[in-house]
Amino acid sequence: MAETETAVDRAALTEFLLRMGDNSLILGHRLSEWCGKSPVLEEDIALANLALDLIGQTQMWLGLAGEVEGKGRSADDFAYLRDASGFRNLLLVERPNGDFGQTLMRQFLFDVWHHEMLSRLVRSSDARVAEIAGKAIKEVAYHLERSADLVVRLGDGTAESHRRMQDALDDCWPYTGEMFVADDHDRAVAAAGIAPDPSDLKDTWEATVTEVLRQATLHKPEHGYAQKGGKRGIHTEHLGFILAEMQFLQRAYPGATW
Amino acid sequence: MSTTTLPSTDEVWRWLGEVPDPEIPVISLTELGIIRDVGYDDGTLVVTVTPTYSGCPATSVINFEIEAKLREKGLQDFRLERQLSPAWTTDWISREGREKLRGYGIAPPVDGTSADGRLAGRIGKLAGTSNLVIECPRCGATDTRKVSQFGSTPCKSSYQCNICLEPFDYFKCI
Numbered sequence: 001m002a003e004t005e006t007a008v009d010r011a012a013l014t015e016f017l018l019r020m021g022d023n024s025l026i027l028g029h030r031l032s033e034w035c036g037k038s039p040v041l042e043e044d045i046a047l048a049n050l051a052l053d054l055i056g057q058t059q060m061w062l063g064l065a066g067e068v069e070g071k072g073r074s075a076d077d078f079a080y081l082r083d084a085s086g087f088r089n090l091l092l093v094e095r096p097n098g099d100f101g102q103t104l105m106r107q108f109l110f111d112v113w114h115h116e117m118l119s120r121l122v123r124s125s126d127a128r129v130a131e132i133a134g135k136a137i138k139e140v141a142y143h144l145e146r147s148a149d150l151v152v153r154l155g156d157g158t159a160e161s162h163r164r165m166q167d168a169l170d171d172c173w174p175y176t177g178e179m180f181v182a183d184d185h186d187r188a189v190a191a192a193g194i195a196p197d198p199s200d201l202k203d204t205w206e207a208t209v210t211e212v213l214r215q216a217t218l219h220k221p222e223h224g225y226a227q228k229g230g231k232r233g234i235h236t237e238h239l240g241f242i243l244a245e246m247q248f249l250q251r252a253y254p255g256a257t258w
Numbered sequence: 259m260s261t262t263t264l265p266s267t268d269e270v271w272r273w274l275g276e277v278p279d280p281e282i283p284v285i286s287l288t289e290l291g292i293i294r295d296v297g298y299d300d301g302t303l304v305v306t307v308t309p310t311y312s313g314c315p316a317t318s319v320i321n322f323e324i325e326a327k328l329r330e331k332g333l334q335d336f337r338l339e340r341q342l343s344p345a346w347t348t349d350w351i352s353r354e355g356r357e358k359l360r361g362y363g364i365a366p367p368v369d370g371t372s373a374d375g376r377l378a379g380r381i382g383k384l385a386g387t388s389n390l391v392i393e394c395p396r397c398g399a400t401d402t403r404k405v406s407q408f409g410s411t412p413c414k415s416s417y418q419c420n421i422c423l424e425p426f427d428y429f430k431c432i
Contacts, residue, residue: 042406042416049408056313060342115375131343135312138345138432139412141375146407148377208377 012188013126014069015088016195018078019231020117021061022089025079026239027110028054029246030097039100046146050107053139060132067128080250084239091230092175094239098168101154101161105168108147112208113179115144116201125193148212155216166218177226179205265331267296270303277327280319281411284362287320291350294341303328303336308346311412311432348372348413348431359429360395365417367431368392392428394419404428 031051038044062075092110097103118140121133154161180202182190190197213220229235249256265273274296275288287293287307295306305324309317321338328336348367351359356366371390391400399421406416407430414427 042408045410045416046406046408049412052313052315052412053311054313056309056311060312119375127343131345135309135342135345137375138347138372139311141373142407142430142432144375145373145377149407212377 009188009192010068010070012185013192013194014065015185016189017061017065017068017129019088021058021065021075021078022087023093023110023114024054024061025058026087026089026242027093027107028052028058029242030093030095031103031107033097034103043100047103050143053136053143057132057136057139060135064128064132076250080247084235084243085233087230087233087235087239087243089230089239090175090178091227091236092172092178094230094236094242095172095175096238098171099164101164101168102171104147104150104154105165105172107143108151108212109172109176109209111140111144111147112205112212113176113201115140116204116208117196120196120201124195129194148208151212151218152216155213155218162217165216169213169218170221173221173223174225174227177224178228178230181226181228181231183231264298264301264303265333267298270296270305270328273327273331274305274324277320277323279316280323281316282359282362282364284358285351285355287324289352289355289358291352291355292320292346301335303333304339305336306339306341308341310346314412316411346432348429351429363395363426364414365392365395365426365428367429369431372431392417394422394424395426396424397422402426 028051031047031054034044034047035051036044038047058079059075062078065078066073066075090110092106095102095106115137118133118137122130122137124130124133151165155165156162157165180199182198186195186198189195210220271288271293274293275286277287279285279287279290282290290310292308292310293305294308295304297304297306305328307321307324324338325336349369351367359366368390392402392404393400394402394417397419399419401420402417403420404415405418405425408414409416409427413429413432415430416425417428418425
């Protein structure tokens with residue numbers, strides 16, 4: 001396979017892999033911030049488990065990105081030694097945790113996309129992509145079932161929980177459109193059968209989200225305004241603070257291991 | 259040492275059967291079903307291991323334990339390979355492994371009940387009318403409830419028995 005890959009394919013594939021890995025890395029890091037201070041012990045454990053799954057998946061995606069890129073960069077190099085403009089994650093996943101409702105709504109909207117994306121990637125023309133997706137989708141199926149359950153429970157819960165979930169939905173909504181916007185890299189990997197065109201995921205995402213929000217008695221925002229930029233390395237100010245915490249040790253003590 | 263005969267792969271499988279899972283030490287790595295292959299590449303022993311969950315911290319400890327066991331048996335020339343596909347499934351946990359889990363207080367996975375990400379039947383599950391019956395590993399009662407989808411390790415959920423009230427782990431099906 002490597003022999004037939006052109007430089008353009010490699011660049012597009014590397015970009016795609018960074019996007020997958022950066023989404024799981026940044027969301028995994030965000031979730032880990034809850035560790036020790038969640039509303040109840042079971043949620044603390046659940047969020048830490050989600051973080052663990054996502055960071056495990058990150059090692060596979062970024063590890064493969066380094067292999068495909070061919071410049072000797074490891075998953076750790078990507079995680080610890082890039083600045084914000086090098087990150088390719090969706091803006092949604094770098095959103096601050098807020099209250100538990102904000103964290104949960106962000107998770108649900110991402111999980112629906114993530115599960116749909118992985119279900120396409122298991123049929124990828126690139127066997128390495130397909131096998132990572134095959135591994136990850138089993139874990140993400142649990143993430144989605146859990147977040148959907150909780151969105152319904154809290155949306156259709158008390159007046160207070162309903163209000164918080166509606167606020168969370170309204171806040172997160174403008175950050176969902178970016179999931180479905182395709183650029184040249186996306187079109188190149190789609191043409192090669194490696195990954196779906198992001199816009200193809202929209203209908204199933206919308207159908208699932210609409211159904212769960214209906215059960216949750218939440219009102220889906222009508223507007224389609226989308227905040228964009230993450231996939232091109234243009235981030236909100238929040239990412240810098242995440243990196244400051246996540247990367248401090250490797251920046252201050254280069255190559256430190258333990 | 260070149261005249262030393264290499265151990266048979268059956269022998270190596272037996273040795274790996276002596277290595278306990280670091281998180282659930284009552285079952286061995288072979289009972290857990292994560293050793294996918296043992297073979298030779300020229301004179302080098304190759305042990306192929308598949309991870310349970312992508313981020314499971316036990317994975318690196320498991321590799322370390324395998325290496326320690328092989329060295330203890332006098333092997334120097336070996337390597338471990340990671341195999342992602344086919345992805346590990348709880349179906350690969352042996353029958354003996356399942357009984358040992360139960361004896362240890364962990365309800366073994368109920369095959370065919372893994373999450374599939376579909377939302378159909380979700381409301382039934384919420385209402386507690388799901389047909390997924392998890393037996394209490396302590397008293398055997400089937401009247402149990404899920405406390406949390408996630409538990410003390412990535413592979414487990416938290417449950418409680420409504421009869422003897424004991425909280426317990428359920429090894430979730432993937």
